[in-house]
Each structure stands twice: as structure tokens, then as C-alpha cells.
Amino acid sequence: MSLKKRLKIIFTISNKELIDYVRDWRTLLAVVLVPLLMFPTIFFVLPIVMQSELDERQSLNLEVLIETNQNSSEFEFLTLEFSDNLLNYSIIDLNTDVEFNDTSIIMKDIKNSKISSVLRLSYDSNSSIWNYYIIYDSTQESSGEAYLRISTALSKWEDNLTSERINDAGLNEEAILNPLQPEESIQGDIATAAEQAGFVFSFIIPLFVSIWTATSGVQPSIDITAGERERGTLESLLCAPCSRLELLLGKWLAVTCIVAVSIILQLAGLVFAISFIMSGNLLQPPELSLFSILLFLLAVSVFGIMVVALEMALAMRSRSVKEAGSILGPMMLFFFLPAIFAQFINLESIELFWFAVPAVNVLLAMRELLQNEIYLIHVFIWVFSSLIYAAAASWYASRQFLREDLVESLS
Amino acid sequence: MGQLLLSVKNVTKTFGTLNALEEFSIDIEKGAVIGLVGSNGAGKTTLLRLLCGLYRPNLGNVVFVKDGDEKNIDKFREAVGVLPESTGLYHRLTAWENIRYHSRLHGVPDSISWERTLRFSKALSMSDDLMRHTRGFSRGMRQKTALLRALAHGPEILLLDEPTAGLDVTSARLVRKLVHQLKEEGGTVIYSTHNLSEAEKVCDRIIILHNGQLRFDGSNEELLLETGTKSLEDAYVKLTSDDARIKEKEETEGWFAKRWRHLFTRKINYTATKEDE
Structure with missing residues (x-):
């Protein structure tokens, strides 16, 4: 053929x-x-769905608890950040009978979604350092969201405290915090x-x-x-x-x-x-x-x-x-x-x-x-x-x- | 005797331990309508598949005679029209597209196959359904379409495997009428059936297969004469009185697959009672 x-x-x-x-x-x-x-x-x-879900989560008002041994005026910046980020907070005194790292008492309230998260905050006047930790449930979306918002607020408060202390010491804030700065106007990558x-x-x-x-x-x-x-x-x-x-x-x-x-x-x-x-x-x-x-x-x-x-x-x-x-x-x-x-x-x-x-x-x-x-x-x-x-x-x-x-x- | 067209010489075909055909020999002349009769498992389909080159014989050979020369069966496939047991139509194609596809594979131009299809479809009362998709076709229409497909390229020999199986009386009659028409036009047909009366109506030569062996080859009259019976049915029973093979063709299954399947096959332990004994 x-x-x-x-x-x-x-x-x-x-x-x-x-x-x-x-x-x-x-x-x-x-x-x-x-x-x-x-x-x-x-x-x-996918990004639209994800953004919509994120917006929905960020618009939630979340109940959080601050347990501290300090007066609220000492951390006013933090409470203002909480309010700005839709965190409805209540402040209670840190129970001195309970160990600082004991989470057992508060665990039930978080599991039952009574509160989303707890910030335990104590100040050591000898070292001038705030000690804290956040109690939350990573498997609950609202608790996870509360954790993120509290962490962000704490981070901003820390930046604020750092600036205040540098300025109080009479130092140059920019030189202390950013001693190395990249030249952003110049393209270093030679790949086209x-x-x-x-x-x-x-x-x-x-x-x-x-x-x-x-x-x-x-x-x-x-x-x-x-x-x-x-x-x-x-x-x-x-x-x-x-x-x-x-x-x-x-x-x-x-x-x-x-x-x-x-x-x-x-x-x-x-x-x-x-x-x-x-x-x-x-x-x-x-x-x-x-x-x-x-x-x-x-x-x-x-x-x-x-x-x-x-x-x-x-x-x-x-x-x-x-x-x-x-x-x-x-x-x-x-x-x-x-x-x-x-x-x-x-x-x-x-x-x-x-x-x-x-x-x-x-x-x-x-x-x-x-x-x-x-x-x-x-x-x-x-x-x-x-x-x-x-x-x-x-x-x-x-x-x-x-x-x-x-x-x-x-x- | 007509001109020799096809010769099956001492063919043996085995599947595992089963002899589907044993030292089988026949000659097929041009213009003959041959009835291939036998019970289920007799070897009819195996023989037809050997004739169209789908199976290779273990022993012996099948030759095609053209202009006096014996040729390999592969050369013969262009000259064969086959109606297999399962009609084998593509249901997403129309009847004509199914027919045209096979004709093209035979190298026949569309115009010629269309002309032949139209002619035979009239004989089968199918002309109005040629452009319909075969999905909704009845068994009879599928069978008729497959028959038109087998005829469209103008084969020298037609191999029909149970062409009227599952057809209503009218459709079966139309098929038989078409075979008669082909015979009158000088066509050669091998007509496989297990219905003796049908073979009597259509064929001028009957081949009886039983357990893979040739039991009879001749005309209806010769069959009655040889067996000393008065009806074809009696003749058939006499020739095939030994038990038909119960053992079917062995499954082509691997060692592991076989054992795996057996693992999940429930075994029934049957204990014979006194009454049974």
C-alpha cells in the first residue's frame, strides 16, 4: 500500500x-x-471570594478580655488601638492566686465562644518591661482573628513605646531604628x-x-x-x-x-x-x-x-x-x-x-x-x-x- | 462447482486448553450462500473471525484465491464485508457516517458507497433513517445499519454472524430477502446461525459445526440423505448427539488477578444427603 x-x-x-x-x-x-x-x-x-471573606471577618466586633496588674491609663495607646480595631475589651485585675502562665480558668470561656481571646499583661517595674501573652483558640475563626488584631495592636504599641523611650533618652530615633536603609530608587537586579x-x-x-x-x-x-x-x-x-x-x-x-x-x-x-x-x-x-x-x-x-x-x-x-x-x-x-x-x-x-x-x-x-x-x-x-x-x-x-x-x- | 474463492486448510484454533476448531477444512466457491450452523460454542464465530483475519490459526492456514493464485488472508480483507455478532455502531454518528467511515477505510469513494447504501437501504426499508444518529435505533435498525455497512464497499464475500438474532419477523424477512438478492447478483455469503429452518430458507449449502469439528458439509437434500432423517432438525440432532462442550473459552486472566478474584469467591460446601445419593 x-x-x-x-x-x-x-x-x-x-x-x-x-x-x-x-x-x-x-x-x-x-x-x-x-x-x-x-x-x-x-x-x-478566588481573590474576590477570599477578599470578601476577609472583609466579613474584619468587620466582626469581637469580645476580648485584658487581665492586668496595671491601671488602664498605663496602656491607653493599646486600648485605643483595640477600639479602632473593633475589639470590645473588658479589663479585670490579674488574679494573684493564679500563676501567670495558667490558662485553665479562661480556657472554657474561649472554647464556648463567650470571649474570643484574652490578653494577659503584667508590668515589671524593675526592668521596665511589659510581659504579655495571648490566650486564644487557633481552631476558631473569631478567636484567631482576635489574636491577629491584638498582635497588631501590641506591635503598634511597642513601636510607640520604643519611639517614646528613644526620644526620652535624647537619641536620634531614625538612626537607632533604621541604621541600614536600601536605596530604593536604584534597581540592583540586573535581570531584565x-x-x-x-x-x-x-x-x-x-x-x-x-x-x-x-x-x-x-x-x-x-x-x-x-x-x-x-x-x-x-x-x-x-x-x-x-x-x-x-x-x-x-x-x-x-x-x-x-x-x-x-x-x-x-x-x-x-x-x-x-x-x-x-x-x-x-x-x-x-x-x-x-x-x-x-x-x-x-x-x-x-x-x-x-x-x-x-x-x-x-x-x-x-x-x-x-x-x-x-x-x-x-x-x-x-x-x-x-x-x-x-x-x-x-x-x-x-x-x-x-x-x-x-x-x-x-x-x-x-x-x-x-x-x-x-x-x-x-x-x-x-x-x-x-x-x-x-x-x-x-x-x-x-x-x-x-x-x-x-x-x-x-x- | 463454482470458482474457488476461499480455502480453509486443516485449521486448528485453540484458546488455552480449549480447541475452538479442530483440523477444520472447507472450500468456499464464488456465488455460494453457505449456512454455518451449530449450537452456542460450536466454533462458528471463531471460524468467521479466522476468515476475516481477526484470529490466526494455530495450525493450518486460510487462503484467498484470486485469479488462480493463493494469497494471504490479509490481502483478502478488502474483499470481505462483515456483520459481527455485536453490531458495533458508533452511537454519536449517523447511520450513513458509520457506513461511510468503513467504506473509506476500504478505500471506496463516498459517491460509490452512497449509491450502494441507498440501493440496499431501500431493500431494507432504511432509506429514511440514514441521516439519523444510531443512538436511538432499535435492535433491528442497528442490525440493518451494520448490514449496510458491510455491503457499502462492495465486498466479494459477506460474513454474517447471526444476522437475524433479536430481529422481529418483518426485519428478519427483509434481511433474508436481501441475502437472496445478493445471491442472484452472484455474491458469496457465509451465513452463521443456530436456526436450521432459517438456514434452509436462505442457504444452498449447509456446514454443521459441533464442538469445533466439521460434522456435515453439503446441501439440504444431502443432509437428509446422509442421516436418513425426514427433517433437518432430526438430521442436526443425529449429527450432534454427543454433549456440547460445557467448558467455555478460558478467561484470559493473569496469575495474580485469578488468585485475587478467587480470594473473594464464596465457596459452597455442599454435603450430599441420602436422598441425593
């Missing part, structure tokens, strides 16, 4: 798979909407904005590309292999005069297209979220050479070939969608763990063998390329090893397509 005819068969198969897949409305959700809206939602909706962007993106993009490649390929891989087997459509397809390799390539092409669309849309969503929603000045596009871009695409492609081929091979071994899901679900760890692991490997003075470790090599390559760094020895190792892994995965997948029991279906 001529190459043209073979290609026609491969495209016929992939075309049908894409049409069949796209006609399911759930596909729109999984392949288009989720990847496209994921980052804008995280970057846009584009280089900084490349550095940041080198941590984000490879991680998401690898995770999304693995996850977005699972469902279509299962659907067009184990799904076909389960529905009994594979038998008639295997009777057609096309080789198993053509069948594999046609299906692989379809899954790869779906994965590619998912990744492109997800990256578009990420760039949109960073560029327009957060701030236009936060990150600029990294400056990459054409060679870096091409190598980056090669890295993503060989990684995609390997992942999709492996997923399809394992799904093809399964007799049902359920069985395939049980196998491919845990297998995601084999892609997630290297993806996370690769983030912690130091790229400077990196050992060469890392560029030959499956999955890790491609992720490290992406990190280097996004920083526009090309080391030919690294490129040679990761390209060569990745092609071997991709070929091995494809060979394994083609072996699965030759199995005789493929024609047997649960239906």
Missing part, C-alpha cells in the same frame, strides 16, 4: 475519532471550558523583565504542561480503546483492511490533537490571567529565541507521544472503561511525581544523568528552554533519550493492538 493511502487511512481514523469525541457535550467541558477557564477562575474569582518572566514561567509552565498532558489524555485514550472494546465497535473496525499500526496511529493522532488543544487553551488561560487580570506589569512574555521555541515544542511533543502511547496501551489492555480507569488513575502518579520533583532540581551545575531520566528529562529541558538557555549536550541527551522512550512506549502500544483478544467485548 502506498504511503498516501496509509496516511489517508490514518487521517480517516483520527477524523472519525475526533468527530465522535467532540459530539459529546461533556467533551466541551473537559477539553475546552475547564482548561480555558481554570486559571482565570483561580486568579480572578523578560528574563525574570522566563524564570517564573520555567517553574509554572512545565509543571502544568506535564500534569495536563497526562490528565487530559486519559479520558479520550480510554474512550477510543477500552470504550470501543466495551461497546463492541472494535471488532468491526479490526475487520477493516487497515493494519493495526495504522489503527494505532489514527487513534493516537486523535488523542494527541485533543491533548494539544487542552494544553494550548490552558496556557492561553494562564497567560490571560497573568497579563490582564492580575496586572499587566507583573509579568512580561519571556524572550525566547526561535531555536528555544522549536526545542520547547519538540520537548512537549515527545513527552506527549510517550504519555499518550502509554495511556492508550494500558487502556487497550483493559476489557472495560472501568478497568482502564482503575489502571490509568494511579498511573498518573508516575507523571505527577517527576513533574513536582523536577521543580526542585537545581539547573545550575546539574548532573547530566538527569536529562536521561524519563519524564524528568523533558521537564528539565522545558525549564532550561523557558529561561532561553540552550546547552547542546543537554539537548542531545534529552532529545535522544526521550525519542527512545517515546519509541518504546509506541512499540508497547502497537503490541497491545496486535492482541487477538481485542475482538472480545463485554457487550
Whole structure:
């Protein structure tokens, strides 16, 4: 059979798979909407929700108790801060029968939300030092909020006390408190904005590309292999005069297209979220050479070939969608763990063998390329090893397509 | 005798310890409508899958004869139209899209497969449903669509696995009528069924399979003559009086999977009572 005819068969198969897949409305959700809206939602909706919750918490009037051995006039600054921060305080004398660090008496009131927090405050006139601690319950939101507000008020009071004492001693407050001051008008970082962007993106993009490649390929891989087997459509397809390799390539092409669309849309969503929603000045596009871009695409492609081929091979071994899901679900760890692991490997003075470790090599390559760094020895190792892994995965997948029991279906 | 089209030579097909077919040999001539009759598990589907190249024989071979030359079965797949036991339609595609997909894989232009589909769909009363998605199709409509799919690329031989199973009387009659039409046009059909009366109505040659062995190969009249019976049913019973295999094909299950499953399989300890004995 001529190459043209073979290609026609491969495209016929992939075309049908894409049409069949796209006609399911759930596909729109999984392949288009989720990847496209994921980052804008995280970057846009999440901060709004968080801010609204924070505002709600900060508007709460909280009941707190100050236990002290001093007159309130001695800490008037603190009580004013309490009032400003919606802390309704009551002052009681510090019980001299109870140890200063004994929290048992007050614990019940905080647990029952009668009061949010207690500030225990005592003054040592010999050392002129205020001793304090805050009793609160970190598992209660109102108590935690009271703790934050009391800590802030105490911090301001401390600053005020410090200034007063420095001034009383006739010293220069600025020279004592800020003896070292950075020159803010001069930019010391010699990295350009584009280089900084490349550095940041080198941590984000490879991680998401690898995770999304693995996850977005699972469902279509299962659907067009184990799904076909389960529905009994594979038998008639295997009777057609096309080789198993053509069948594999046609299906692989379809899954790869779906994965590619998912990744492109997800990256578009990420760039949109960073560029327009957060701030236009936060990150600029990294400056990459054409060679870096091409190598980056090669890295993503060989990684995609390997992942999709492996997923399809394992799904093809399964007799049902359920069985395939049980196998491919845990297998995601084999892609997630290297993806996370690769983030912690130091790229400077990196050992060469890392560029030959499956999955890790491609992720490290992406990190280097996004920083526009090309080391030919690294490129040679990761390209060569990745092609071997991709070929091995494809060979394994083609072996699965030759199995005789493929024609047997649960239906 | 017509021109030889397909030859199955001493084929043995085993699955684990089960012999699905044992030293099986038949010749199929062009223009014949052959009924493949046998009980469940007799080996009919295995034979059909061997004929369309889905299975490889453990022993023997299946050859396709073209212009007097014997060719490998793989070369024959372009010339085969198959209606498998499960219709195997993609439910998100229309009936025509299902048919067109397979025709394209056979390298047949859409215009030709459309013309053939239209012609046969009229015979099957299906022309109005060709553009409908097959999701809502009844069993009969699915079967008819699968039959149109098998015919659209103009096969030299049609392999039908239980084509009327689950069909209503009218649909089954339409299918049989179509097979007659194909026969008149010189087509070759292998018609697998366990319904003898159907085989009698449709086929001019009957092959009886039992326990993976060939028990009879000839015309209806020859069958009655050979068995000395008056009806095909009696003839069939006489030829297949030994017990059918109870043991089904062994599950393709790994060592660990098998033991794991057995761990959770309840064992019933049955103690025979005196009455049972």
C-alpha cells in the first residue's frame, strides 16, 4: 500500500475519532471550558471570594478580655488601638492566686465562644518591661482573628513605646531604628523583565504542561480503546483492511490533537490571567529565541507521544472503561511525581544523568528552554533519550493492538 | 462447482486448553450462500473471525484465491464485508457516517458507497433513517445499519454472524430477502446461525459445526440423505448427539488477578444427603 493511502487511512481514523469525541457535550467541558477557564477562575474569582471573606471577618466586633496588674491609663495607646480595631475589651485585675502562665480558668470561656481571646499583661517595674501573652483558640475563626488584631495592636504599641523611650533618652530615633536603609530608587537586579518572566514561567509552565498532558489524555485514550472494546465497535473496525499500526496511529493522532488543544487553551488561560487580570506589569512574555521555541515544542511533543502511547496501551489492555480507569488513575502518579520533583532540581551545575531520566528529562529541558538557555549536550541527551522512550512506549502500544483478544467485548 | 474463492486448510484454533476448531477444512466457491450452523460454542464465530483475519490459526492456514493464485488472508480483507455478532455502531454518528467511515477505510469513494447504501437501504426499508444518529435505533435498525455497512464497499464475500438474532419477523424477512438478492447478483455469503429452518430458507449449502469439528458439509437434500432423517432438525440432532462442550473459552486472566478474584469467591460446601445419593 502506498504511503498516501496509509496516511489517508490514518487521517480517516483520527477524523472519525475526533468527530465522535467532540459530539459529546461533556467533551466541551473537559477539553475546552475547564482548561480555558481554570486559571482565570483561580486568579480572578478566588481573590474576590477570599477578599470578601476577609472583609466579613474584619468587620466582626469581637469580645476580648485584658487581665492586668496595671491601671488602664498605663496602656491607653493599646486600648485605643483595640477600639479602632473593633475589639470590645473588658479589663479585670490579674488574679494573684493564679500563676501567670495558667490558662485553665479562661480556657472554657474561649472554647464556648463567650470571649474570643484574652490578653494577659503584667508590668515589671524593675526592668521596665511589659510581659504579655495571648490566650486564644487557633481552631476558631473569631478567636484567631482576635489574636491577629491584638498582635497588631501590641506591635503598634511597642513601636510607640520604643519611639517614646528613644526620644526620652535624647537619641536620634531614625538612626537607632533604621541604621541600614536600601536605596530604593536604584534597581540592583540586573535581570531584565523578560528574563525574570522566563524564570517564573520555567517553574509554572512545565509543571502544568506535564500534569495536563497526562490528565487530559486519559479520558479520550480510554474512550477510543477500552470504550470501543466495551461497546463492541472494535471488532468491526479490526475487520477493516487497515493494519493495526495504522489503527494505532489514527487513534493516537486523535488523542494527541485533543491533548494539544487542552494544553494550548490552558496556557492561553494562564497567560490571560497573568497579563490582564492580575496586572499587566507583573509579568512580561519571556524572550525566547526561535531555536528555544522549536526545542520547547519538540520537548512537549515527545513527552506527549510517550504519555499518550502509554495511556492508550494500558487502556487497550483493559476489557472495560472501568478497568482502564482503575489502571490509568494511579498511573498518573508516575507523571505527577517527576513533574513536582523536577521543580526542585537545581539547573545550575546539574548532573547530566538527569536529562536521561524519563519524564524528568523533558521537564528539565522545558525549564532550561523557558529561561532561553540552550546547552547542546543537554539537548542531545534529552532529545535522544526521550525519542527512545517515546519509541518504546509506541512499540508497547502497537503490541497491545496486535492482541487477538481485542475482538472480545463485554457487550 | 463454482470458482474457488476461499480455502480453509486443516485449521486448528485453540484458546488455552480449549480447541475452538479442530483440523477444520472447507472450500468456499464464488456465488455460494453457505449456512454455518451449530449450537452456542460450536466454533462458528471463531471460524468467521479466522476468515476475516481477526484470529490466526494455530495450525493450518486460510487462503484467498484470486485469479488462480493463493494469497494471504490479509490481502483478502478488502474483499470481505462483515456483520459481527455485536453490531458495533458508533452511537454519536449517523447511520450513513458509520457506513461511510468503513467504506473509506476500504478505500471506496463516498459517491460509490452512497449509491450502494441507498440501493440496499431501500431493500431494507432504511432509506429514511440514514441521516439519523444510531443512538436511538432499535435492535433491528442497528442490525440493518451494520448490514449496510458491510455491503457499502462492495465486498466479494459477506460474513454474517447471526444476522437475524433479536430481529422481529418483518426485519428478519427483509434481511433474508436481501441475502437472496445478493445471491442472484452472484455474491458469496457465509451465513452463521443456530436456526436450521432459517438456514434452509436462505442457504444452498449447509456446514454443521459441533464442538469445533466439521460434522456435515453439503446441501439440504444431502443432509437428509446422509442421516436418513425426514427433517433437518432430526438430521442436526443425529449429527450432534454427543454433549456440547460445557467448558467455555478460558478467561484470559493473569496469575495474580485469578488468585485475587478467587480470594473473594464464596465457596459452597455442599454435603450430599441420602436422598441425593
